[in-house]
Amino acid sequence: MSVTSASAPAASRFRSGSGRLCLDFMRTLRLRGMKGATEELATPEALAAWVAQLGPYPAGTAVPAPTEAVLRQAQGLREAVHTLLTAARSDSGPVGCPPEARDLLNRSAAAAPPAPALDRSGALAYSAADPVEAVLADIARDALVLATSPALERVRACGGPDCAAWFLDTSRPGNRRWCSMETCGNKAKKSTWRSKHESVSGG
Template identity: 30%
Template sequence: MAPLDLIEDFLNTVDERTFSRHGESHVAGEHLTSPQALSDWLAAHDLPGAGVELQPADLTATVALRTALRQVLLGETDATAALTDHQLRLIPDQSGGLRIAARSGKPWLDAIVETVAQSAARGEWQRIKLCAAPDCHWAFHDTSRSGRGRWCSMEICGNRHKTRTYRERHRRAG
């Protein structure tokens, strides 16, 4: 799994989408509902901490990091504030170079924070976005050439936005 795909999947462990499509309402939901659900998600993503008996505090810390990262992407807070509890430092790696490391005491959170930091250092973090539709906010990896993607899906959210804009323009004109 590519590093940005991990971050996208992590951000999407909460589904805030509330829109209707073809007459069916999308039901929002939380995937990390228990320490066991977190452990299952970690195992599915080959992250450290899978198979370990996790506690409610582990779940709380994980959801707090996810919420903070989503707030960064929404522009509600800055990355420094979001990562206050996740100190980063440089440590020697096996090749004799340096790598970014986090030490929160929760190895899965460290892996996620390190992935975010490394993607920011490579200039890739700006490609992780939350859909601009206020009733969506699904995280997506913007692979557009210009890096200006706004919608998780042009077929759904982009089309709904363009249709609303078109109708509003014609309502005002008529």
């Protein structure tokens, strides 16, 4: 019943590395708006597993599965994040975010996020009475801040043809093209190599 991230393999269940918590959360609807779109948070257990993997809690923290209502709230929040950031990146800017999405984000952001505490050994550890709701608050806060900050200009859509993920480009020249070098970046390198190779061999 309890979900832990103590054993390493579970750690790669969900994609991460977009550079922002809200963007990692957004991509749990994989291939949004494309053929083959997949809901990765289809069950309360899946949401708990995402929180265990990407939340700030110490490895091995038990994250109880939330209720169905919280799952629906989380899915709604995720779509509100997408709605807000889409508006923010468009000509309208954040003011173009529809009121329902804005209200949901504001409400979620008002809840308490995970609290940091310094333990006796000098290590920082995060905890929350309700680990899932606290991480949802974190996600909402992250999205609101991102949508209204200069970092928004560095939010990009992955250049992979089979990927709809967004990421924060923190490279110095600002020319990052892939959500991840391990997945989309590698695929692109391979297909470039293949097309070069094929043209060289006179294909």
